[in-house]
Amino acid sequence: MSRNLEEGPQHIEWITYEKPWSRLHRMMYRYGCIAICITGMSPHIEIAAPASSAAPATNILGKGVLTMKILVTRKRFNIRNQYGSIRGDGLKDTLPCVLPSGLFITIHDKGHIATMLNSWPEDNIKAVVVTDGERILGLGDLGCYGMGIPVGKLALYTACGGVNPQNCLPVLLDVGTNNEALLKDPLYIGLKHKRVKGKEYDELIDEFMQAVTNKFGINCLIQFEDFANANAFRLLQKYRNKYCMFNDDIQDTKGRLSAATARSTTLFSWSGVAAVAGAFTDQILKDMASFNKRPIIFALSNPTSKAECTAERCYRVTEGRGIFASGSPFDKVTLEDGRTFIPGQGNNAYVFPGVALGVIACGVRHIPDEIFLLTAEHIAQEVSDQHLAQGRLYPPLSTIRDVSLRIAVKVLDYAYKHSLASRYPEPEDKEAFVRSLIYTPDYDSFVLDSYKWPEKAMEVQKI
Incomplete structure (x- = not known):
């Protein structure tokens, strides 16, 4: 070798x-x-x-x-x-x-x-x-x-x-x-x-x-x-x-879908994980747009080649009224009238990292579904009106670390309130406690702590 x-x-x-x-x-x-x-x-x-x-x-x-x-x-x-x-x-x-x-x-x-x-x-x-x-x-x-x-x-x-x-x-x-x-x-x-x-x-x-x-x-x-x-x-x-276990495909998926629909209960969604490219035909998209002012389209299958429809197809067929989320990322789409939409990624990466951080931080023994539901509610709160105007259903991925931190704090609050945590005493400042556990790839300083005593203090004492 x-x-x-x-x-x-x-x-x-x-x-x-x-x-x-x-x-x-x-x-x-x-x-x-x-x-x-x-x-x-x-x-x-x-x-x-x-x-x-x-x-x-x-x-x-x-x-x-x-x-x-x-x-x-x-x-x-x-x-x-x-x-x-x-x-x-x-x-x-x-x-x-x-x-x-x-x-x-x-x-x-x-x-x-x-x-x-x-x-x-x-x-x-x-x-x-x-x-x-x-x-x-x-x-x-x-x-x-x-x-x-x-x-x-x-x-x-x-x-x-x-x-x-x-x-x-x-x-x-x-x-x-x-x-x-x-x-x-x-x-x-x-x-x-x-x-x-x-x-x-x-x-x-x-x-x-x-x-x-x-x-x-x-x-x-x-x-x-x-x-x-x-x-x-x-x-x-x-x-x-x-x-202390959960199933990502069952519980996390429920969490990310709940997060999207919780942002506005007046919207109607169509979701799929058929792993069949083009499963959402133009007719389906037109029908959704015909009886919904802002239809939500979830094309959640991975990888991108198996998505039920593309972001561009969704925006063009629904004349920009569709709110799109996919399992894998799509590039932004600009329509003929100049409007630009940023496709959201309905990925459970918004859910499980923050849940895991919180579960590890307080030593949860069992993970009830309520933890995923409160996570979904918090993710929905992270989405602003500006995000919705851009066609987003989820916060930008660039903010994912901060979102995960806040989710972890919510998990700690719930765990201690419902006697699910095993790490005691309960932290008074839970956010500071979670921050202290977060890993960063920064190197520790190897510079020696070098200093001198006053010259007089270093003189040899005469007896």
Whole structure:
């Protein structure tokens, strides 16, 4: 193995591997890498296409021969590449890549999950985001390639909420995959069998939940992410009153929709997560505009290519009366009459970072739905009339840290009022207390505290 750093973004490190492939696969599995890069002489890179793609691997930097390279992040988070993909001409279904490491736990580790958790280098874990990779965004079953989701969510814990990244643990539970393309792909790094279900699956989840709380404490926050509906709802009901946990796709989504509609109860909304581009046809948009003065259109599916309609289509068909929010960002839209609209992003990043910060700050044992409802009410209060005039349903993302701070304070107020908090004494100034916990990437000063005593004080005393 050779190792070298190349010019480019500081969060990228290149690790070059020769054969054998078994060593390569083990290394990929360890670091949670998603895409394999085939390269020759540095810095030439090619991206290997999934088995489902008929297109050849696309060379994006040059030509080369038979050396393997893997992208490994040097930093824990990079919000810009949260759901990033490296794409090339003719390669449209590349899987997410350039993702940092997380902890992979497989069905074959059942009975030894405590040992797996002990292998993680950090012991002071306050928040865990876990997925089994079965329903990733609008992409479906990605198996162990779903690791990018817990990594990305925890990146937002830090970027939007100020949670210390050293206190965060991304986990993927690999129980197999029902994605035939992955099962046939010789480069797939996960377990190559159909998904394990039923009793054995439930026993794995039970052991995981118990092992996490045994090691990191009963107050350790566990966020379930992108589980298929068949498991998501029943696992939420099973664990919500036993552990400090929530399901992002169920409770956070309810929170962000409530936030949008709470701003004005006179507006009527049409929302969708069909993951079908164009599902909101022009006729649907026209009908909404015909019996609503300001129709709200939620095109919430991710990624952008699967949004039910575009922001431009919404504004043009509704003649600028539509208020648009999407799961992934769209550029601002200027109509022929000169009016410019800024599409809102109906992303639960407005919800879970602030909730998580508050839950961690006061040591909440269980997270009731009321916490998400009060969060929604507060987000609605952050939206001004000026924001609505611009077509926004949510506050600007540039204010997300301040919004998350205020949400965390609301969570503390509720938790202490309803005896849900476990950290005592109760802080008198809750905002100052939360601020003291917020992580910033600033370096501590290494300048020595150097000073001198008065010259007379340093004279040697004569006896």
